[in-house]
Amino acid sequence: MGWPFTRTQPAGRAAALLPAAVVWPAAAFSLLSAAGLSLLVAACTADQTGALAPVAAVVPPEAPRTTGRDRPANDADHAKLVASFGGEYRAPAAFRLVSDVTDRLVKATERPDETYAVTLLDSPVVNAFALPTGRIYVTRGLLALADDTSELAAVLAHEIAHVTLRHASARTEMALRSELVSKVVADVLNDPATGALLQDQSRFVLARFSRTQEFEADQTGVRTLARAGYDPFGAARFLTALNRTTALRAGSGLNAEPDMLATHPSTPERITQVTQAARRIGAPGLGTDDRTRYLAAIDGIAYGDNPADGLIRGRRFIHPRLGVAFEAPEGFGLDNTARAVLGTTPDGSRRLLFDAVETNAGQGLEEVLKATWNDAIETGSFENRMLNGFPAVTAVSKGKEWFFRLAAVRVGTNTFRMIMAAKGTTDPEPAFGRWLSSVALVTQEEARSLKPLRIQVVTAAPGDTAESLAHRMTAVDRPLERFQVLNGLDKGVPVRAGLPYKLVVE
Numbered sequence: 144m145g146w147p148f149t150r151t152q153p154a155g156r157a158a159a160l161l162p163a164a165v166v167w168p169a170a171a172f173s174l175l176s177a178a179g180l181s182l183l184v185a186a187c188t189a190d191q192t193g194a195l196a197p198v199a200a201v202v203p204p205e206a207p208r209t210t211g212r213d214r215p216a217n218d219a220d221h222a223k224l225v226a227s228f229g230g231e232y233r234a235p236a237a238f239r240l241v242s243d244v245t246d247r248l249v250k251a252t253e254r255p256d257e258t259y260a261v262t263l264l265d266s267p268v269v270n271a272f273a274l275p276t277g278r279i280y281v282t283r284g285l286l287a288l289a290d291d292t293s294e295l296a297a298v299l300a301h302e303i304a305h306v307t308l309r310h311a312s313a314r315t316e317m318a319l320r321s322e323l324v325s326k327v328v329a330d331v332l333n334d335p336a337t338g339a340l341l342q343d344q345s346r347f348v349l350a351r352f353s354r355t356q357e358f359e360a361d362q363t364g365v366r367t368l369a370r371a372g373y374d375p376f377g378a379a380r381f382l383t384a385l386n387r388t389t390a391l392r393a394g395s396g397l398n399a400e401p402d403m404l405a406t407h408p409s410t411p412e413r414i415t416q417v418t419q420a421a422r423r424i425g426a427p428g429l430g431t432d433d434r435t436r437y438l439a440a441i442d443g444i445a446y447g448d449n450p451a452d453g454l455i456r457g458r459r460f461i462h463p464r465l466g467v468a469f470e471a472p473e474g475f476g477l478d479n480t481a482r483a484v485l486g487t488t489p490d491g492s493r494r495l496l497f498d499a500v501e502t503n504a505g506q507g508l509e510e511v512l513k514a515t516w517n518d519a520i521e522t523g524s525f526e527n528r529m530l531n532g533f534p535a536v537t538a539v540s541k542g543k544e545w546f547f548r549l550a551a552v553r554v555g556t557n558t559f560r561m562i563m564a565a566k567g568t569t570d571p572e573p574a575f576g577r578w579l580s581s582v583a584l585v586t587q588e589e590a591r592s593l594k595p596l597r598i599q600v601v602t603a604a605p606g607d608t609a610e611s612l613a614h615r616m617t618a619v620d621r622p623l624e625r626f627q628v629l630n631g632l633d634k635g636v637p638v639r640a641g642l643p644y645k646l647v648v649e
Contacts, residue, residue, distance in 0.1 A: 221278065225262060229449060229481075232265035232283045240440040241281055244296050245303075251370035254307050267447050269385060273302040286441050287598055288384055290631040290645075292433035293368065293377025297417075300364035300371075301378070308359060358416055365420040374430040375421035379414050380631060386410040387628045391621065438643045442600040446647050447619075448479045450595045456618060460484050460497070463590035467554050469561075470581040471495065472574040476620065492566045495578065502558050508536035508551040511558060516549060518542060530582050537579070541568075548575040552582060594649040598629075601646055603638045612638060616647045 225231050242261045249257050259279045264270075267284040274280075279299065289295045361378065369375040389410075421427075448454055453462035458471040460479065471477055475486040475495060483498035502511055509525050524539035533554050540547040548571050550561040561579060565571035596618055603612065613626035627634065629645045638644060 221262075224280070225264065228280070228282065229265040232263040232445070234263060234283070234286075234441075234444050236440040236442075237283075237286055237444060238263055240292070240437065241279075241286075241295065241299075244292060245279055245299055247371050248296060248300050248303060248367055251367050252303060252307050257307075259303075265445075265449060267449075269388065271298050271302055273299070273306050275306050279303075283444055283446075286444055287446050287645075288388055288629065289381055289437070290384065290434065290629070291374075291377065291380075292437040293374040293430065294381035294384070294432075295437065296368055296371065296373045297364060297378035297381050300367040301360050304360040304363035304367065305356070308356070308363060358413070361413060361417050362420050365417050365424070369421075369424045369430060372430050374427075374432045375424050376418070376427055376429075377432060378417040379421065382410050382414045382417065384628060384631060386414070391624055391628055435643065438600045438645065441598055441645075444598050446596040446598050448596075450593060452481065453479055453484070454593055454595070455479050455484075457620065461585055461589065461593060463585055463593060465499065465554075465557055466585050467557065467559065468581075468583050468585050468589075469497065469578065472577050493571060493574065494564045496562045497559060499557060499559050508534065508553060508558070509538075511551040511560070512536060512538050512549050515560065516540065518547075520549070528579075530579050533582060535579065546570055548572060550575075550579055552579075554582070554584065596647055596649060599646045599648045600643050602643050603640050605640045607638055607640065609636075609638055612644055612646060618649050619647050622647075 238261060241263065245259050245261055249255060249259065257277070259273065259277055262278060262280050263286070264280055264282045266282040267287075268282055269284045269288050271279070271281045271285050279302065281295075281299075285298065286295070289298070365375045365378050368377060421429075451464060453460060453465070455477045458473070458475060458477065459468065460471070460477055461468040471486050474488050475493070476489070477484060477486045483496050486495040486497075487493065500511060500515065506514075508527075512520065512525075518540050521539040521541060524537075526537045528535045528537060530552060533552050535550055535552040537548065537550045540549060545564045545566055546568055548563045552559045552561060559582075561575075561582075563571045563575045563578065601612070609626060609632060610623060613623040616622035616626060619625055625647065626632070626644075627636075629647070630638075632638070
């Protein structure tokens with residue numbers, strides 16, 4: 144939660160600021176789509192034309208898609224793009240590996256004279272993209288998920304294929320200037336005002352690839368993998384891991400920030416296609432996966448949230464910079480996005496949101512709720528309370544399908560909103576009250592004790608099992624499933640003594 148504070152707006156305008164100044168019209172909870180917004184189903188934001196649309200995720204819903212090198216983007220464009228993904232991530236060994244793999248792949252393409260500059264992005268989201276301007280971007284989230292060099296190479300080969308095949312040029316004439324970055328940033332920030340301003344100044348166009356183009360990039364990528372000497376079956380393994388990690392999030396009820404699945408065809412279908420493409424080249428065992436070098440290169444990289452944006456430990460959220468912490472009620476899973484902390488139960492019947500707002504001088508907490516909620520608030524439901532010494536105002540809003548409990552809490556000079564929704568007519572008050580009572584200041588001692596999560600590569604000893612290794616992953620939820628996904632292990636498949644495995648540790 145690296146939220147920039149957002150000024151509260153009149154109720155009719157507040158939706159444009161989601162999720163930083165969330166407005167949940169009760170009726171809008173029926174807008175939940177299978178594609179993605181499983182947490183903030185009611186949140187709506189204005190698109191660039193001014194019409195209301197489901198709120199976009201905090202990260203770009205698709206990687207920037209442009210092809211056909213014309214002239215390089217300027218440094219300002221690059222800086223904006225990098226900033227929209229959390230900044231550049233410094234990991235020398237991983238950087239060298241990605242650069243080496245990229246160079247090797249390019250030499251095996253139809254355009255071996257091309258060169259790409261690699262940038263690692265400080266984002267936990269699984270994504271990568273190549274631009275015709277000669278840049279390749281890879282998130283640390285992707286590096287954490289991939290299990291060997293051929294899997295990384297498969298992703299890079301796919302993205303490079305979009306460039307070499309000139310897919311965007313086949314769909315539209317590109318105006319290669321700053322609209323690329325401007326639209327990405329607008330999508331990232333969910334800020335229509337800024338987005339409109341940036342797009343007025345921009346000249347890039349984003350092109351969504353068609354289903355046919357995605358499959359073509361898969362096929363070309365697999366062939367490039369093989370020509371470069373990598374295991375062509377790495378593509379299928381990575382897509383399987385991507386599918387499993389998405390399912391892991393869905394099993395917790397969390398799907399707030401889309402990864403590569405958000406803009407690509409059905410993963411099972413892609414797995415079938417790339418497996419068939421690899422088999423046309425030869426039987427499994429071709430090429431190298433170079434797993435040992437890969438794991439050595441990513442050993443120690445960050446995993447999950449950036450501590451500067453707050454940390455989730457189980458059901459507890461701690462934000463050292465803002466000096467606030469809380470614990471979600473039993474049964475809730477939490478997701479820390481750039482604009483808010485979101486939570487939901489596995490069945491989706493209860494949801495919560497915690498975010499920060501910038502208030503005007505002298506603005507009361509009751510006014511904060513009125514200004515940031517565009518549905519009716521029950522008459523007489525406003526109540527002044529003290530939560531562990533912090534002034535707060537609570538209220539109730541009832542919709543046709545959801546029952547809402549709202550609160551505005553002032554902690555020091557900061558104002559936070561806490562919203563809980565229960566499907567149907569059931570009052571979420573018992574859980575809502577427990578959540579409110581958990582709000583606390585973060586002590587300096589607690590802030591100093593917080594450590595970011597990172598990938599640790601260990602060698603399995605005789606007698607080790609998936610369960611015993613996963614038991615060391617005390618800071619993450621569902622550790623066994625996460626261990627299996629990160630290491631490409633199916634359920635019931637034993638670990639092998641002497642081989643390296645990834646753990647997530649503090």
